[in-house]
Amino acid sequence: MYWKMVLLMGFAFVSLQWGCGDSSSPSDADSDADTDSDADTDPDTDADYLPGDAFAPWEGGPDYYAQWDSGPPAYPSFFPIAVWLQTPEAASTAGQYRDIGINMHIGLWEGPTEDQLLAAAALPTMVIASQNEVGLTSDNADIIKAWLQLDEPDNAQNGTEDPMPPADVIAEYDAMVAADDRRPVYLNLGQGVAADTWYGRGNRTNHPEDYIEYVEAGDILSFDIYPMNVFPAEDSAADWKKAFHDEVAQHIWYVAKGVDRLREWVNYEKPVWFWVETTNFNGEEGFALTPGITRAEVWMGLIHGARGVGYFCHVFEPSFIEAGLLADEAMVEGVRAINAQITELAAVLNTRSVSNGVTVTSSNADVPIDTMVKRHAGVTYLFAVSMRAGATTASFALRDFEGTATVNVLGEDRILSATDGAFEDAFTDFSVHLYSVANP
Numbered sequence: 001m002y003w004k005m006v007l008l009m010g011f012a013f014v015s016l017q018w019g020c021g022d023s024s025s026p027s028d029a030d031s032d033a034d035t036d037s038d039a040d041t042d043p044d045t046d047a048d049y050l051p052g053d054a055f056a057p058w059e060g061g062p063d064y065y066a067q068w069d070s071g072p073p074a075y076p077s078f079f080p081i082a083v084w085l086q087t088p089e090a091a092s093t094a095g096q097y098r099d100i101g102i103n104m105h106i107g108l109w110e111g112p113t114e115d116q117l118l119a120a121a122a123l124p125t126m127v128i129a130s131q132n133e134v135g136l137t138s139d140n141a142d143i144i145k146a147w148l149q150l151d152e153p154d155n156a157q158n159g160t161e162d163p164m165p166p167a168d169v170i171a172e173y174d175a176m177v178a179a180d181d182r183r184p185v186y187l188n189l190g191q192g193v194a195a196d197t198w199y200g201r202g203n204r205t206n207h208p209e210d211y212i213e214y215v216e217a218g219d220i221l222s223f224d225i226y227p228m229n230v231f232p233a234e235d236s237a238a239d240w241k242k243a244f245h246d247e248v249a250q251h252i253w254y255v256a257k258g259v260d261r262l263r264e265w266v267n268y269e270k271p272v273w274f275w276v277e278t279t280n281f282n283g284e285e286g287f288a289l290t291p292g293i294t295r296a297e298v299w300m301g302l303i304h305g306a307r308g309v310g311y312f313c314h315v316f317e318p319s320f321i322e323a324g325l326l327a328d329e330a331m332v333e334g335v336r337a338i339n340a341q342i343t344e345l346a347a348v349l350n351t352r353s354v355s356n357g358v359t360v361t362s363s364n365a366d367v368p369i370d371t372m373v374k375r376h377a378g379v380t381y382l383f384a385v386s387m388r389a390g391a392t393t394a395s396f397a398l399r400d401f402e403g404t405a406t407v408n409v410l411g412e413d414r415i416l417s418a419t420d421g422a423f424e425d426a427f428t429d430f431s432v433h434l435y436s437v438a439n440p
Helices: 002-010 061-067 091-099 114-122 133-137 166-179 199-204 208-217 239-248 254-265 291-303 329-344
Strands: 081-084 104-106 126-129 144-148 185-189 220-224 272-277 308-312 358-362 369-376 379-386 391-398 404-409 414-419 422-428 432-438
Touching (some): 081 329, 091 114, 166 185, 166 208, 185 208, 220 254, 254 272, 254 291, 272 291, 291 329, 291 369, 358 369, 379 391, 379 422
Parallel strands (some): 081 308, 104 126, 144 185, 185 220, 272 308
Antiparallel strands (some): 358 391, 379 432, 404 414, 404 432
């Protein structure tokens, strides 16, 4: 994991001259997140659902984790919210993460050590850590909820142009399970999940077919891509570099694209988590990430079906700050609000999505609106995000709603009115709006 901290996926420091082909289209992430050709159309027995509801593919909700005695919590009120490689034994920062709603630390530097596990238990927080003798035998091992695979094995390794072969990653998975089958194995993959042109994959750039094999090496899958930390390449840059940078730079919808692709590769049978950016980690001029954009990235991933979210917190330039997120007061408060809303809605997010619950049109064709519909405890929830910068008016039509209904805009102190399920709302520059309305 050290190389990830130093190289940070190659944004600033990769010097190998890797080849690269044509960029893929970003439009793949723009379809309605609830619509899938393989959606289950059998009626659900849960009384919350309406006659005629069809259901989007999913991985089984929190019940998925119940197959492991010591895995992540399997109850509906828990939703994983993580930080990467942050030190639980640093009491001041660890406590701050707890206070802004972080419930999991993924990656323990050169650990797990007994001190790290003691500190995590004292917070308390849960951890996902590399498998070693301490983790297997510690009296505090109950806070370890999954074993961590080598980070980003799909990227070129150890100064070569070759990623770790999928067969080798699968062999590592098998060895971990043989040593302890009471916990799932967590595998985080790199930017190639979302962008075929990611040159950090070296000789396997533009080979997305590899991921069908990689996903066999984990029970929980995740990936990272940080578009606001990617900038257009200079005109003189090599074609392989321009291909990736021109495709991804500032295009935050690649978070949603990665979730879509990874869920498809696991055949909707394993939960997919994702990582979002919170800092200007390379100290670039013109950096434009805001708490609002981070919120949009989070909800893009959730609306597209992700089952957990994590924050990358480091800063590398102009000087190293491990807890870089905590050094930015505005981002701290933004992340606190995001996490509070996710935690409040955890029981809703942990239900199966309805794929035919709403239709939406955008007055501006250049600003599509992606949606997710949930039903829980007699209430229909509609979560929506604008997938491009710019202003538009979204027109929603909830299926099988008649008459006048009150639409609550969650967290915004606003109320709208729907007539026969139809209502409108304004979206500007990656807006997120979350709505609730009593079932008919």
